[in-house]
Structures are given as C-alpha cells and as structure tokens.
Amino acid sequence: MPPGIESSAAAESGNGLRRFARHLSLPGFGSEAQERLRLSRVLCIGAGGLGSPALLYLAAGGVGQIVIVDDDRVELSNLQRQVLFSTGDLGQPKAEAAAMKLRALYPEIRVEPHVTRFMAANAMRLAQGAQVIVDGSDNFSTRYVSNDTAVLLGIPNVYGSIYRYEGQASVFAPSLDFPCYRCLFPAPPAPGKVPTCADDGVLGVLPGLIGTIQATETIKLITGIGTSLGGRLLHLDALTMRFRELALRRDPNCPACGEQRVIFSPQDPVFQCTLKPTAAAVTAEELAALLDHPEQALCILDVREQWEQQLSPWEKATMAIPTGELSRRWHEVPNECPRIIVVCSIGERSAGAAEFLISRGLSGVQHLHRGLRDFPGFTG
Numbered sequence: 001m002p003p004g005i006e007s008s009a010a011a012e013s014g015n016g017l018r019r020f021a022r023h024l025s026l027p028g029f030g031s032e033a034q035e036r037l038r039l040s041r042v043l044c045i046g047a048g049g050l051g052s053p054a055l056l057y058l059a060a061g062g063v064g065q066i067v068i069v070d071d072d073r074v075e076l077s078n079l080q081r082q083v084l085f086s087t088g089d090l091g092q093p094k095a096e097a098a099a100m101k102l103r104a105l106y107p108e109i110r111v112e113p114h115v116t117r118f119m120a121a122n123a124m125r126l127a128q129g130a131q132v133i134v135d136g137s138d139n140f141s142t143r144y145v146s147n148d149t150a151v152l153l154g155i156p157n158v159y160g161s162i163y164r165y166e167g168q169a170s171v172f173a174p175s176l177d178f179p180c181y182r183c184l185f186p187a188p189p190a191p192g193k194v195p196t197c198a199d200d201g202v203l204g205v206l207p208g209l210i211g212t213i214q215a216t217e218t219i220k221l222i223t224g225i226g227t228s229l230g231g232r233l234l235h236l237d238a239l240t241m242r243f244r245e246l247a248l249r250r251d252p253n254c255p256a257c258g259e260q261r262v263i264f265s266p267q268d269p270v271f272q273c274t275l276k277p278t279a280a281a282v283t284a285e286e287l288a289a290l291l292d293h294p295e296q297a298l299c300i301l302d303v304r305e306q307w308e309q310q311l312s313p314w315e316k317a318t319m320a321i322p323t324g325e326l327s328r329r330w331h332e333v334p335n336e337c338p339r340i341i342v343v344c345s346i347g348e349r350s351a352g353a354a355e356f357l358i359s360r361g362l363s364g365v366q367h368l369h370r371g372l373r374d375f376p377g378f379t380g
Contacts, residue, residue, distance in 0.1 A: 019106075020062055033223035034062055040222045041065040043130040045118045045146055047098040048072070049207030050136030050160045050214060052084035057215035058134075059102040063222070065110045066102065069126055070095040071117040081204040118142050123149040123266040132218050133157045136211065139348075140188040141269055147172060147181035148266040151256045156230070157181065158217050160210040165203050165238045167210035171217050171230040174250065174257035178230030183251040183258075188269050206238050279354035281369035282341060288376050290341075291316055299337035303344050303353045312379065314343070314372060323349045330360050339364045347371035 017024065023034050040063050044051050047070040058066060074082075074089045074097055082094075089097045095113035102111050114126060118137070127133060127149050135146040135157055143159070150157035156173035159181060172180045213234065220226045233246040256263045282290075290298060302309060302317035309320055321329050323344075333340060340362060344350040350367035357365045372378045 016108075023062070028225055029223065033225060036223050037062040037219065038064045040132075041067070041130050042132050042134060042218060042222075043067045043069070043127050044134045044136060045069050045142060046136035046138065047082075047084060047094040048078065048136060048138060049081045049162060049202065050211040051098070051134070052082045053208045053211035054134050054136060054160075054215040054218070055098055055102060056084060056105065057212060058218060059106045059109055059111075061215070061219055062106070063109070063219075065112070067112045067114065067126060067130065068095045068098050069114045069116060069118045070098070071115060081202065081207050083208065118145060120145055120148075120266040120268040124152070127153055127155075131155060132221050134214050134218055135159050136214070143181060144188060144269045145266045148256055148263055151175075151180050152264075152266065156221050156228075158214045158221070160207075160214045162202050162207050162210055164201060165206065167206050167236045167238070168233055169210050169213045169217070169229060170233045170248065171221070171228045173228075173230050176228075176230055177250070178228075179248045179250045180254060180257045182256040182263075183254045184233075184248065186251075186255055203238055206236075209236060209238070279342075279351060279358055280366045281347075281351070282366050283369050284372075284374040284376065287341060287343075287368055296338050299334055299340045301333060301340060301342045301353070303342055303349050308345065312372075314375075314378060317343065323353055326353055326356060330357060330362075333357060333362060335362055337364070339366070341366050341368060343368040343372055345371045346373055 020034050023029055024031055042058055042063050042065070044055055044066060047055060047068050051068070051070070055066065055068065070093070072094050074085045074092050074094055076090060079085060079087065084098050084101055085094070093115040095115050099111040099113040102109055116122065118126065119142070123145050132155060133146055133150045135143060137143055137146060147157055150172065151174055154175040156171050156176065157180070158171055160169045161167065171178060174180050217229050220228055231248050233248055235244045235246065250257065252259050255261055299319065300317045302314060302320040303323045303326065304320070305322050319332070321332065340357065342350040342354045342357070342365065347368060347370045350371065354365045354367040368375070
C-alpha cells in the first residue's frame with residue numbers, strides 16, 4: 001500500500017479504505033488516484049443547481065479541499081433542484097449551508113465557504129491553490145471572471161449551464177491546449193438579452209445531470225484518468241434525452257488566451273456588455289430611500305411575469321407589464337413621469353426592459369440593480 005493511502009486511512013480512523021473501497025478496486029484508478037483526490041483543492045463557484053450535485057459527488061469521491069463561493073441564501077424555490085439543501089436551510093447562506101452538508105458527508109474534508117460574489121476584485125485570491133475551477137454560476141459576468149481566472153492561473157475551468165430543458169458542459173483549459181470560454185464567446189451579450197432560469201424556468205433534474213458531469217470531469221482531471229471534455233461541448237436535450245457533441249477549437253485572436261491576448265487580470269464584463277449603456281441603475285437602498293422621502297413623482301414598473309407577481313406581490317409598484325408584453329404595451333408607461341424605475345426579480349430583465357424603453361424615447365428611465373431580492377422586506 002502506498003504510504004499516502006496508509007496515512008490517509010489512519011487519519012480517518014481506519015475508515016478511509018472502507019469509504020473509498022469501490023474506487024480502490026477500480027482498474028486504472030486505485031490508491032494512487034484516490035491519493036490525488038485527497039491532496040486536491042477545488043474551487044466551486046456557486047452552490048445552487050449545478051453546484052449542489054457537483055459538490056456532493058466531489059466530497060463523496062474524496063476531494064480533500066473544496067472552496068465554495070456563493071453570495072445567495074437558500075430560498076423555497078431553490079429546493080426543486082438544489083438537492084444539497086432542505087427546508088430547514090431556508091434563509092441560510094448557501095455557501096455555509098453547503099459546507100455543513102459536505103462536512104457531514106465526509107468529516108475529513110476541508111471546506112472553505114465564502115459568502116460573497118465571485119468577481120474580479122477577489123477572484124485570484126479565492127482561486128489561489130486550486131487545481132480545478134468548477135463553474136456552477138448562473139450569470140454571464142461570473143462566467144467570464146471564472147474563465148479569465150482559470151486562464152491566468154493555468155488551471156482547467158469545468159463549465160456547465162442549464163436553461164429550461166437543455167444543458168451543456170465542457171472543459172475549458174488553454175494550459176492543456178483546449179479552448180477557453182472566450183474562444184467561443186469573446187464578449188457577453190447585452191444585459192437582459194438572454195433569459196435566465198428565474199425568467200423561463202428549468203426542469204428540476206436537469207442541473208443534477210449537468211452538475212454530475214462537471215463532477216465527473218473534475219475527478220478525471222485530478223486523477224488523470226480517461227479523456228476529458230476539453231475541445232468538445234456536450235449538449236443535452238432532456239426532453240428527448242439526446243446528447244450532441246460539438247467540436248471546439250482555440251481562437252488565435254482570443255482576448256484571454258490568444259496569440260496577442262489583451263486580458264492580464266480577471267475582468268468584470270457586466271459593465272462592458274453594451275458600447276453605450278443608457279439605463280442607469282439604482283440600488284435597493286436608494287430606491288427604498290426614494291420611496292420613503294419622494295422628492296418627485298415616481299413610476300415603478302414591475303416587469304415580472306403575472307405568476308411571479310401573484311406569488312410574491314410587491315405593493316410599491318405603480319404598474320406591471322411582463323417583459324414578454326412590453327414590446328406592444330410600452331406606450332402604457334407614462335412618458336410624463338420624470339423618473340421611471342423598472343424592477344424584476346434579480347435585475348436582468350429590468351436592465352433589458354429599461355434599455356428598450358429608452359430606445360422608444362422615454363426619459364428618466366432607470367432599473368433596480370440586482371432586483372427585488374435585495375429590496376428590504378421583500379420576500380420572493
């Protein structure tokens with residue numbers, strides 16, 4: 001028995017060999033691969049739909065150190081797919097609740113929860129020492145920061161995304177001569193142009209499938225077994241249960257990993273999504289102050305869907321037009337109102353709706369940054 005496994009088993013009070021017995025008996029895996037997992041450090045961005053299954057399988061598989069970065073709290077609507085949490089976790093920070101579950105599953109693991117958003121200002125510090133980044137984020141800004149960080153550190157970025165009934169996964173790793181995320185998408189779409197799971201929903205089991213693929217690829221990268229998804233994009237249609245593969249190749253003009261790259265530190269691209277941003281944002285605190293001490297007339301437009309408004313009503317809105325109806329009902333928004341503030345659940349649709357209203361000639365249009373989830377007293 002290699003000394004690493006012997007010491008690992010001793011540290012686990014003799015349970016290590018029994019815990020990982022099915023790994024140790026695998027041809028081509030065995031004790032050496034298990035020891036690599038024990039000594040590994042993985043950064044998981046997001047503990048939600050994708051992060052839940054990925055984290056569970058990485059901890060169960062014996063990854064020794066996991067860093068979890070997530071700034072959200074557990075909500076009731078999460079439990080339909082985020083299997084790491086239960087009803088008793090409602091209101092708890094996801095990163096901390098996830099850390100408790102992983103320690104209960106594998107007591108020898110070292111988990112570092114960070115209740116914060118993964119962004120350019122903290123990315124390199126949070127990713128320091130990680131061998132792999134698992135990107136379970138749900139927004140474009142974080143995906144680009146994750147990619148840039150992985151490229152700069154020379155480590156793989158295991159990517160996953162989901163929408164409605166479809167999901168996709170890949171391994172981005174220029175250090176292994178595979179493309180990076182920016183090779184496919186050099187710049188993000190404009191805010192509000194791409195719907196989110198909060199907008200259009202997601203089949204609850206889908207992130208379980210994609211997140212488990214991410215965990216599989218992470219374990220393969222750490223242990224050196226098999227062939228990774230690098231250079232391939234795996235697409236899943238859950239309605240037909242069909243997988244498709246798209247071949248990917250590196251872009252020599254990629255701004256992050258190309259021959260004349262221009263990105264030398266992680267970038268927050270949310271401010272670069274449009275060349276001429278026109279819709280200003282207000283924070284939840286600023287909007288609350290405006291409502292408490294109105295100095296001028298306010299028109300607050302709620303662009304959530306009707307079912308969202310019924311489920312989580314917000315009486316401070318002066319009018320409601322779902323985003324899907326805005327193109328034919330925008331004239332209902334009073335142009336004479338000196339200040340129009342557009343709101344939605346998480347701030348994505350409101351940004352796009354505000355841009356649309358400005359393009360139609362309305363003035364004084366702003367949107368609520370990060371949405372109603374940050375507004376004091378709102379429960380949604």
